[in-house]
Amino acid sequence: MNSHSFSIANTEVPPGKRASAMLHVTRTLRGDLAVPVHVINGASAGPVFAVLCNVHGDEAMPLLAALRLYREIEASKLSGTLILLPVCNPLAFSDFRRESAEQRENTDLHRCFPGNARGSVTEMIARTLAENVLDKVDALCDMHSGGQGGRIHQRADLSEAATGEVRDKSLELCRVFGTGVVHVNNLPPSTAVGYLNSRGKPAAGVEIGGTYMAGPMTEEFVSRIVRGLTNQMKSLGMLEGAPELPAKQYLFTRKERKEANPTKGGYVISHANDIQDLGRWVKAGEKLGSVVDPYTFEESEALAAPCDGVLFFSRMSGPAEAGAKGYAIADAAGLKEI
Ligand SMILES: [Zn+2]
Structure with a gap:
């Protein structure tokens, strides 16, 4: 719970304030590698909630929603702490690729958690994210979208391995995003969602939108993501009000896919x-x-x-x-x- 300052990447964020910082990973052939992080620390105590974007480097669109939330959410009206990570894998992002291009194996950040400080660069990124973000949060949303492959998406993902209270709370995070369908999917502990669940914390994966679309379509998808993340924060008690949801939503498993x-x-x-x-x-x-x-x-x-x-x-x-x-x-x- 947040009753004091929030500390990340040697930066103190007092209650009611916001800050941006870089999480140092390592020194690479391209220079220093760091992951950007933006924090809004609410004036009132509440849960710590993180939003990951670009775990897959070519799935860029959700970061526009993170940007809008960072600009629009007022810390005075927030209970708890919102952590936004627009570019989780800067290596893959700068190459316009899903995975990092590097000599070693384990190049898909989506399969590298909780990481390894002596592993591949991608595993080092996962370790940095696990230590500085995932191990400090009460709930998580891992954002994915269509990328270079030219697809568009709309669903939330619940880990099929989750059970009991973690499953109930994770399903609620998925449901209140409001994508219309929730997919009970294979998200092992090597994914951010599976890792959070293995620590007893709720997490949702969301696949929504695509990249390189016409302006109005991008705008509509970004609005849906902002509404979904806002719904999740309302459900977690971080913002006032009730989630805005579609009239009907459905759950399905991999068998029905x-x-x-x-x-x-x-x-x-x-x-x-x-x-x-x-x-x-x-x-x-x-x-x-x-x-x-x-x-x-x-x-x-x-x-x-x-x-x-x-x-x-x-x-x-x-x-x-x-x-x-x-x-x-x-x-x-x-x-x-x-
Ligand atoms: Zn993805």
Whole structure:
């Protein structure tokens, strides 16, 4: 609980104040490596809540929501401490890649927690984040989005390994984000969410939005993320008011996750590339996209919904390699209303 100053990266943040700092990781061939952190310390005591962005380096859009929260939340109206990390993996971020480019293995920060101070650079980043942030928080939201692959998303992820009170509280964090569907997913302790849960703390993963979209679509996704994170803070008692939620939301497991993916490389012409397509009901057989062979100009594959259900990721039109992810539906047959 927060009744005093909050200390991070040799920076003291008194109650009612905000501060930005850099968490030093190590000295690399590119120079000093550090992870940026922004803190709003509420005037009143309350939980410590962290928001991670860019654990995958090419999933940049959620950091716009973190920026908006940092500008708009008034410390005088906040109970507790909000920690925003816009760029968790600066190596991958600066390379426009999902994972770090480095000589050693273990380059996916999303699979490196709680890290290793003598491991790969990515594992050192994980160690820095675990020691300075994850081990100090009462709740966490790990933000992901579509990246270089050209996909758009909208769902919250609950770890399928969570049980008891940790599961109940994590499910509540997922539900109040308001994405419409909560995916009970494989999030081992090597993920930030799984690590938090292993320490007995609630955590939600959220996949929402994409990168390089038109302005209005980016703006709408950013507004949804700001609303979702604000809802989570209301639910945690950090902000006044009740969460604003969709009329119906559903829970599904990996068994109900049905995908339509290109098996041939080509230019995917997407018929479900609008923000309104996410969270909408589709019918089995509905054509979601088609693959055009860029060499022969023939349509080489149709991508159709494999079942009735809720579309929770989709893709923008553009080139996709064979085996890339296309579209995913939460099968209506197994949806549970929450
Ligand atoms: Zn990701």
